[in-house]
Amino acid sequence: MSRIIDLSKTIEYNKKDPWFMRIKVENKAHRKSKFLIRFFVGLPVRLFPSKFIGWADDTILGMGVHSSTHIDAPWHYSETVNGKKAKTIDEVPLEWLYGEGIVIDMSHKADFDIITIDDIQADLKKSGAEIAPGKIVLIKTGRSKVQGEDYINKGTGMSKEATEWLIERGIKVMGIDQWGFDLPLRYMAAKAKETSNSELFWQAHLVGQKHEYLHMEQLVNLEALPPFGFKVAVFPLKIKGASAAPARVVAIFDN
Structure with missing residues (x-):
């Protein structure tokens, strides 16, 4: 029997979130x-099944496709990838x-300390994990x-x-357990102005102008995972023409 660890945030109201989230x-x-049942469907209360009082329903308000745990499509980074329409x-x-x-x-x-190639190579050497085409890479920042x-x-x-x-080593999908994949936006803007x-x-997002890839943002529970030995499923909502979609991301361990 498989063991599954949820890597997604709960979709809920959090007053501590920034207003746009x-x-x-x-x-x-x-x-x-x-x-609704009586007048739209046309079923009188006397014909309601035993102990049936109606159905529950819910509406999500003010949720953008980047508001919670989600995966960005190539279209988010650029209209094109190497001159071809981005997905x-x-x-x-x-x-x-x-x-x-x-x-x-x-x-x-x-x-504000950026992640480098040397950082990634050092951790791979330490953990014994191996990069290979088709794998999904999760960046744990805490x-x-x-x-x-x-x-x-x-x-x-x-x-x-x-x-x-x-x-370049065949990774199409990667993700991170913080708000964004890049350094914080305001910090990047300030440094760009400071240095001209x-x-x-x-910079990491805009790699997508030349290379087709996707990344997840706002993952959780990465501290519960080992360096390797599990599978990742990242199935986003199928939203027509969208730049991203909320996703239920899970890690699956096969016993």
Whole structure:
């Protein structure tokens, strides 16, 4: 029997989230459907089945496709990849989204200290995990428990070179347990202005202009995983033309 570890955040309202990330779930009680059943469906209450008081229903409000645990499609990074139209989330082959998993431990990296090729190679040497085409790489930063404004304003992030290094070795899908895959947005913007370097901002994402790849953001529970020896399933909602989609990401251990 397989053991499954959930790597996804619960979709719920959290007042500590930045305003643009706050999700509202409106839960509708069973009894509220009585009117619908009686007048829309046309079934009188006297013909309701025994002990049936109606059905529960729920509505999700204010949830963008990047609001919680999600996977970005190539379309998010750029309109094209090497001159060809970038895939939206509904166009991504499902075969890419299931495979052997690897955890790369970057939890020792300080806020704003970018992840390099040397960092990744050193951790692989330490853990014994091996990069191979089709595997799914998870970057553990330890930032999944951070709350409030610090969640979006602090953290490490992947460099352009480290992202390219993984892609060149056949990795199509990777992910991270912090708000974004890059260094924090405001930090990148400030450094770009400070240095007048136009290549600093969103460097890991923009690798997608030349290389077709996907990454997950806002993963959780990576500390519960070993460096290898499990599979990862990342099945996003099939949203037509979308740049990303919420996903229930899980790690699967086959006994």
